[in-house]
Amino acid sequence: xxxxxxxxxxxxxxxxxxxxxxxxxxxxxxxxxxxxxxxxxxxxxxxxxxxxxxxxxxxxxxxxxxxxxxxxxxxxxxxxxxxxxxxxxxxxxxxxxxxxxxxxxxxxxxxxxxxxxxxxxxxxxxxxxxxxxxxxxxxxxxxxxxxxxxxxxxxxxxxxxxxxxxxxxxxxxxxxxxxxxxxxxxxxxxxxxxxxxxxxxxxxxxxxxxxxxxxxxxxxxxxxxxxxxxxxxxx
Amino acid sequence: xxxxxxxxxxxxxxxxxxxxxxxxxxxxxxxxxxxxxxxxxxxxxxxxxxxxxxxxxxxxxxxxxxxxxxxxxxxxxxxxxxxxxxxxxxxxxxxxxxxxxxxxxxxxxxxxxxxxxxxxxxxxxxxxxxxxxxxxxxxxxxxxxxxxxxxxxxxxxxxxxxxxxxxxxxxxxxxxxxxxxxxxxxxxxxxxxxxxxxxxxxxxxxxxxxxxxxxxxxxxxxxxxxxxxxxxxxxxxxxxxxxxxxxxxxxxxx
Numbered sequence: 001x002x003x004x005x006x007x008x009x010x011x012x013x014x015x016x017x018x019x020x021x022x023x024x025x026x027x028x029x030x031x032x033x034x035x036x037x038x039x040x041x042x043x044x045x046x047x048x049x050x051x052x053x054x055x056x057x058x059x060x061x062x063x064x065x066x067x068x069x070x071x072x073x074x075x076x077x078x079x080x081x082x083x084x085x086x087x088x089x090x091x092x093x094x095x096x097x098x099x100x101x102x103x104x105x106x107x108x109x110x111x112x113x114x115x116x117x118x119x120x121x122x123x124x125x126x127x128x129x130x131x132x133x134x135x136x137x138x139x140x141x142x143x144x145x146x147x148x149x150x151x152x153x154x155x156x157x158x159x160x161x162x163x164x165x166x167x168x169x170x171x172x173x174x175x176x177x178x179x180x181x182x183x184x185x186x187x188x189x190x191x192x193x194x195x196x197x198x199x200x201x202x203x204x205x206x207x208x209x210x211x212x213x214x215x216x217x218x219x220x221x222x223x224x225x226x227x228x229x230x231x232x233x234x235x
Numbered sequence: 236x237x238x239x240x241x242x243x244x245x246x247x248x249x250x251x252x253x254x255x256x257x258x259x260x261x262x263x264x265x266x267x268x269x270x271x272x273x274x275x276x277x278x279x280x281x282x283x284x285x286x287x288x289x290x291x292x293x294x295x296x297x298x299x300x301x302x303x304x305x306x307x308x309x310x311x312x313x314x315x316x317x318x319x320x321x322x323x324x325x326x327x328x329x330x331x332x333x334x335x336x337x338x339x340x341x342x343x344x345x346x347x348x349x350x351x352x353x354x355x356x357x358x359x360x361x362x363x364x365x366x367x368x369x370x371x372x373x374x375x376x377x378x379x380x381x382x383x384x385x386x387x388x389x390x391x392x393x394x395x396x397x398x399x400x401x402x403x404x405x406x407x408x409x410x411x412x413x414x415x416x417x418x419x420x421x422x423x424x425x426x427x428x429x430x431x432x433x434x435x436x437x438x439x440x441x442x443x444x445x446x447x448x449x450x451x452x453x454x455x456x457x458x459x460x461x462x463x464x465x466x467x468x469x470x471x472x473x474x475x476x477x478x479x480x481x482x483x484x485x486x487x488x489x
Contacts, residue, residue: 132305133336137352137400138326147348151339 007205014206026210029187032100032174033167036107040167041160043112048119049145052127063120069113074106078176081106085177098179103187106173111163118159122152154229161222168214188214253403254315254324255281255435257302262311264297264459271297272308273459284426284436286450286467288443290482293456295439296333296408302437303330303406326353329397330406334413335389337381342373345381346396353400363399371395371425387418394425404435412441423449443483447471455479 014022051063083089085097085105096102126148134144149156171189178185180194188211195204257279264272271294279285287295300306302313304320315324338345346364355363368374371391376384381392390410397405407426411419426449430436440446446453446467453470455463455478462476474480 129336130338132300132330133332134352135305136303136328136330137349138322139352143352147338 011206040111044115052123074172078173283451289456367399
């Protein structure tokens with residue numbers, strides 16, 4: 001019990017004094033996850049939209065794989081990117097392992113299926129209603145993709161926020177490819193894992209509280225967006 | 236018959252004249268083992284309102300979708316002034332569906348979007364949007380989200396959007412089946428007006444009264460076949476087939 005009270009005191013102390021170490025890892029966490037989510041969203045929108053609209057052999061299988069990858073364990077994503085970036089791997093020459101870039105790549109691998117699969121479903125739902133009307137208006141397949149993405153924008157924001165929630169909270173991928181190096185690749189989650197294993201429970205809990213606050217903020221934004229969408233367009 | 240050597244296409248790549256009449260030749264559309272459209276031969280002439288009638292499941296909506304090119308016939312041909320459907324002909328058509336399909340955008344943006352897809356220049360779109368909204372009496376809703384309009388207003392917007400494309404042929408699939416009398420009247424006025432401006436209107440309807448008010452000729456379908464095709468006056472006064480008479484008397488009772 002004292003641990004928890006200590007934790008709140010410590011967290012409060014870290015926040016009000018704007019502890020520079022805390023600020024550093026918080027900013028790195030947000031920078032890595034935000035960059036990964038932006039890249040993963042662009043990829044996910046394109047993949048999800050194309051899977052919904054363009055018919056091609058193997059589309060069903062690809063869609064199933066994409067959905068399955070939503071549950072990809074972060075350590076597997078990390079391991080996969082580790083193999084690619086390690087000195088023996090095909091991209092070893094780039095010397096990216098244990099850099100923030102490597103962490104971004106791993107999180108892109110993790111988040112793209114989430115945004116992609118949710119985008120595909122949002123597009124399919126809209127397409128059911130729009131398909132004949134859009135074809136009647138002589139829309140090309142690529143024009144249909146753009147229309148679905150734009151008209152599904154509120155649901156896509158939800159997909160992006162879900163992806164961000166996943167990225168900011170995961171530890172496995174960034175740990176494996178980043179290495180939790182102080183001042184270079186230490187993020188909120190890897191710091192929590194480290195402090196816990198050092199027995200520094202109060203600090204770990206304090207970091208956890210801050211991480212939770214970020215997650216709550218993301219969720220609040222999510223609900224806000226949905227409310228806005230409902231009010232404006234019955235979307 | 237049109238001379239096949241006579242080009243419909245003007246030098247600028249547009250159609251020089253409306254792609255009419257529509258000729259259906261041995262048209263069959265099978266869904267699984269059921270022939271929803273079961274061998275239809277039909278010629279639909281230009282510049283009038285043609286009503287397609289018949290009981291539920293007769294194949295009316297499918298026939299409309301076949302003509303509009305949304306689905307492909309199993310066998311048979313559809314000729315537009317002697318020519319098969321292509322991009323140019325498709326761009327001279329528009330369709331209004333039974334349930335209004337509106338994008339999650341403003342009323343004006345819904346029309347501008349359609350004009351954009353049909354290649355209308357940006358600077359012309361605003362003018363055409365304004366004209367279309369005025370025609371449909373929706374000017375004051377211009378900036379409203381299209382999805383919060385009433386059912387009647389939504390369908391009027393769909394029709395305004397279709398008309399803004401200045402089509403040669405307009406297809407409508409039971410456009411007023413869920414509308415109140417006032418909204419229905421507004422739609423019918425727009426259709427008569429469109430016909431007067433030279434647009435060919437092909438209308439699927441259940442509503443005998445509506446067909447009487449609007450149609451110049453009636454195609455009566457039953458079980459995927461054309462039972463009758465004749466002038467509206469003749470059809471309503473003295474239909475030749477048992478099925479059509481039964482349908483009309485049933486329709487008049489309601």
